Amino acid sequence: MTHDLNPADDAFAETLRAALPDGTLETLSAGYLEEPRGRYVGQGGVLAKPRNVQEVATLIRLAGLSRVGVIPYGGGTGLVGGQVMPDGPPPLILSLERMTAIRSIHPDENVLVAEAGAILADVQNAAQAQDRLFPLSLAAQGSARIGGNLATNAGGTGVLRYGNARDLCLGLEAVMPNGEIWHGLTRLRKNNTGYDLRHLLIGAEGTLGVITAAALKLFARPAMTGTAMLVVESPAAALKLLSMARGLFGEMVSAFELIHRQGFEFLSETMPEVRQPFDTPPEWCVLIELGLAADMDPQTALETLFVDASEAGFVPDGLIAQSSAQAESFWTIRESIPAANKHIGSISSHDISVPLGAIPEFIIQAGARLAKMGDFRINCFGHVGDGNLHYNVFAQVGRSRADHENQRDVIKTCVHDLVHALGGSISAEHGVGRLKVGDLEKYSDPTKLTAMRAIKAGLDPQGIMNPGAVLR
Structure with a gap:
């Protein structure tokens, strides 16, 4: 499938200005053309910052009429080049950063409705203010936006207990490639009415439409939390520890992160201000977090796990956090490893x-x-x-x-x-972005690829949505 797209040039910008409120278009700065790993340098002709879904719809409709490519832009934190277009006619960069409202919170339903430009940490804080938990958690949560999290089906440290971004979404509002608004912002947990467009758009990386708002699942906050770093002899021992932990605590195992000695060494080399828990870094260790009921003591629970695993011979040493500050320091280690990697x-x-x-x-x-x-x-x-x-x-x-x-x-x-x-x-x-397009072609089932291309052609026949991402 090939498309002859046109550049987002001055004439196209004037078309947009005539149809949109003053200030919707802004001067394009270099930050919108960069991605964290520095593998791609993007290009762009026009930067638009809509304030609501109707303005997004106008932008997409006019881009379609002019056959101009559209790059949906969230927080710019993606790691596979999905947010930048390094070649082809300069596109319209559509940033959701003005659409940040928490539209509503329904604590009794455990639902929060947020616009796509809301920063993940702000969604977490809004849930916390209602004594609820939005469990999607990742290193870039201070700048990543919820629309991008859904578009890439983000994971993070809470997937073991709560699932990926896909599992945390009940409904979506989105603008389709023809400029029509899909009003799918349902709070229903059962809605068995044919094809689920929500799951098509989640993980599609902006190639099938632009997510503008989402109804998100909230959860009760664990009454008690326990955190430990446990040394394991090997990755095989880590899996035995995971099995034992889940046998003891079931779904109350909130996180289970494997850390290799090299991560500690990189932190010592590049970020010496990060306090390390071990005098000599172990070859392998696990960061485990339990979210427990009110009648359970975290210290006792983790001590039981440590003793059982130690007696079984696959956990020789470990540290159990004695305070929330110590638990936070353990998580700082884990969350700083990607930054240390980047420094190296x-x-x-x-x-x-x-x-x-x-x-x-x-x-x-x-x-x-x-x-x-x-x-x-x-x-x-x-x-x-x-x-x-x-x-x-x-x-x-x-x-x-x-x-x-x-x-x-x-x-x-x-x-x-x-x-x-x-x-x-x-x-x-x-995700796939632009970095793994060839890998997707090489390793994916051919029938899946055929279906994906058919979906793309059916929904976006002009190929204007994030051209070159996911599918060549």
Whole structure:
């Protein structure tokens, strides 16, 4: 499917100005053309900041009439290049940053309705003000916007208990590629009326429409919270610990994060101000959080887990947080690892998932295969409770990623081939964007790709929505 799109030029800008309130268009600054990993530099002809869904609809309708590509823009925190367009005719960049309202909160229903430009942390705080929890949690929550979280089906640290962004959404308001508004902002938990457009738009990365508001699920806040860092002998031991924890506490295991020694070392190297919990970093450890009922003591619960796991022989040491401040310091370690990675500069980064039982095999095999290709540092960490690993490959001390740029593609292929062979996914929570378009074609089921292309052609026949993202 090919399309001849037109640039968002001065004439197109004048068309938009004539149809929209003053101030909707703004001068395009460099920040809208960047993405966090620096792999792509975008281009843009016009920047629009609508204030409501009707203005979004006008922008999309006029873009369609002029055959101009549209890049929906949230917080700009995506890691696969979905928010920038590096080539082709300069597009309309449609930023949702003015649409930030929390439209309503229904604590008795456990529902919050927010506009797509609302920052994730603000959604969390609005829920907390009603003694409720919105559990989507990730490192960029201070700048990521809820529309982008839904468009990429964001994951984060709470997936084990609460699910991905997809699982936290009841209804959507969105503008479709023809400029029509879909009024799907239902608060219903049962709505069995045919194809679910909500699930088509969630994870579509702006290629099938623009999410403008969402009805989000809230939860009761756990009455008691316990946090610990437990040393494990290996990733296989971590899985045994997870099984034991879930046997003891069921769905009250809120987070279960695997951390490798390399992550601690990168923090020492680049962020020495981050206080480390161990005098000597362990080879592997797990950050576990329990969200418990009011009649359960977190200290007792974690001590029981530690004793049982220690007696079983797969947890030799550990630290149980004695205060909320200490628990926060444990989470600071985990949440600072991506920043330390960025300071070091990876040769190739991988957001992958494999079946839980295949995690130990993946880590062993991937390390062995990469060792045959060169001398690398590997920082493997992530949401092992749901099978999602961030497997990142770095140059050794004294060298930089630029020294290995010619190996970047073969390293990625090595990792992704193994993931595919183990029945995993080459994108667990970051999406496809532009970075993984070729990987999607290589590893996806052909029937799935055919269906995806048919959906794209049916909803966006002109190909104006985020052209080049997800599908070539």
